[in-house]
Amino acid sequence: MKQNIKLFVVALLGGFISLTLYNRLITPERQQVNQTETVNHFPVYTNNSKLVAAENSVDFTTAAEATVNAVVHVTNTSVGVQQDPFSQLFFGQGYGREYKRVGTGSGVLISPDGYIITNNHVIDNATDLEIVLNNKKRYKAELIGTDKATDIALLKIDAEDLHYITFGDSDATKIGEWALAVGNPYNLTSTVTAGIISAKGRDLEGDGRIESYIQTDAAVNPGNSGGALVNTRGELIGINTAISSQTGSFVGYSFAVPSNIAKRVVEDLMENGTVKRAVLGISTELKEDVNGVYVSEVSENTGAKKAGLQSGDIITKLDNNTIHKFSDLVGQLTAKRPGDQVLVTVNRDGITKDFKVKLSEINDMITEAFGIQFGGLSDSYKKKMNINSGLMVKKINNRGLQKLGIRPGYVILSINNQKINSLSDVEKIKSLVENEEDINKLVVVNLNGDRETFSRGW
Structure with missing residues (x-):
């Protein structure tokens, strides 16, 4: 009997000790886990220092300081004729009173000795060109050459030791990358706006010029034409040219001539005064289910024919730059010269093939x-x-x-x-x-x- 009482007391004591340990050690641990889970759910607004640091890591000041003094104000003076019906009655058709028209835009210094790149439409029909630097100094400008197809013009002022912007590689830019537009909208000098690259190889239907613009949402307005689009390192990646707008002012997107195209055009204008255009020597056909450019025909006596390209090939790369659509191909070719050799990658019946093609001159075709x-x-x-x-x-x-x-x-x-x-x-x-x-x-x-x-x- 006594033995049974001892066993009962030991069992009761053991149960009490177990319950005590459970309440003091196990239960608090479970409660702590629940508290940790609750804390890990961040609210919409937070003062988390790591997130703030990441947000502030993009710095535009270096690029702005490096470029703002290299973007100039361009004033274009041309002569117009105001028709006078009364005078025409006596002196004939075409008689009228001459008057001066003044247009403005932007330009980019690309050398310390005064070479300036701008848009052709900024200086079109000009009888007098004046350049105003960011320090308010004024210069008469000489027109070196123009290219309507790319809307690029090259000017020169007689000056030395000027601030200038170096060319970047527009092919290396990526969608989503930050970009700055530097120019003179509405005659407001030295204006910098920021945005991202929204698209590349953009074709503006009915534009009549190149078909490979860089699209950005950096604010660009009248007067910005001819100004600089630069990356966060201050390198020139485009020449701002057009906006998409029903009002004539910025409403969301702007477009720039890629720097690789602008650079090639400028080099030709410096060397020859004209621009020579390069072609593969193919005809293309739009096919909705094709990711690339479909070759419908290869012209005789061209680099494409000699290299072995065939009808039915799908061009997927040019010099290892991916080609999704026709405007991508145009953009790559516009940056090349006749006689250049390019590596063309095609999909032929499901097999990838590479061809070295010597580019022909467009005037030959x-x-x-x-x-x-x-x-x-x-x-x-x-x-x-x-x-x-x-x-x-x-x-x-x-x-x-x-x-x-x-x-x-x-x-x-x-x-x-x-x-x-x-x-x-x-x-x-x-x-x-x-x-x-x-x-x-x-x-x-x-x-x-x-x-x-x-x-x-x-």
Whole structure:
């Protein structure tokens, strides 16, 4: 009996000790875990020092200080004629009173001895050009050369030891990367705005110029044209050129000519006064399910043909730069010169192949006149249209002819009764017809293969 009482007391004591230890050691540990889980749920607003440090890590001051004194104010003075109907009645058509028109924009110093890059549309038709530096010094500018296709112009002032911006590699920029726009909007000198690169290889439909802009959401307004788009290191990655707006002022996006294109154009203008354009020597076709550029035809006696490119190839890279769409390819080629050798990567029936292609000169295959870019016809296209001669409209910037419905893919058979069989024929017609207003008759084949004739009075 006594033995049973002892066992009961020992069991009771053991249970009490176990319960005490559980309440003091195990339960607090569980409560601590629950508290930790609660603390780890951050609220929407926090004073977390690590997050604040990350937010403040981007510093624009270095880039701004390095570039603001290298961006200049460009004043363009041109002469206009105000028509006077009363005077025309006595003295004939074209008589009027001359007056001066003044336009402004921005420019970027790219050398210490005064070379300035700007937009062609900033200085177009100028009779007088004046440059104002950030320190208010004024200089007369000389026009070295222009290129309408890329909307780039090169100026020169007589000065030394100037602040200037070095060229960066626009191909190396990435979507989401910070960028600064430096310029003179609304005549407000030395204005810096910040944004990110929103897109690359952007094609502005109807722009009539290059098709490979850098898109950014840095605020750009009238007067910014010709100014600098720079990265956070202060390197020039673009020349601000256009905005997307219904009002004429900034509403969200702006566009810049990539620095690799601008640099190549400037070098050509310095060396030759003109810009030579390079082409692969292919025709392309838009295919919705293709990631790359589909080659529909390869022209004879071109670098592409000699290298071995074929119809049906899909170009996916050029010099290891990824090609997603046609504008990507245009941007890469615009930055090259005729005679340059490029590495073209294609997808041929699911197999990746590389070709070294020597670029041809565009003037060997395409010529421009009257706001039309003419190109040769392939045998397959002649057969499709049931014609033996003519030249294809590759691109058209002539608004009068656009209103007639003429667009890329049309074939022009004759101008003013002069038949067109080759690019040299266009050059001959250019020597006979001074400008597009002198075109009295045009014979074309439309996209349906039907022949149309347009006479003056259209």
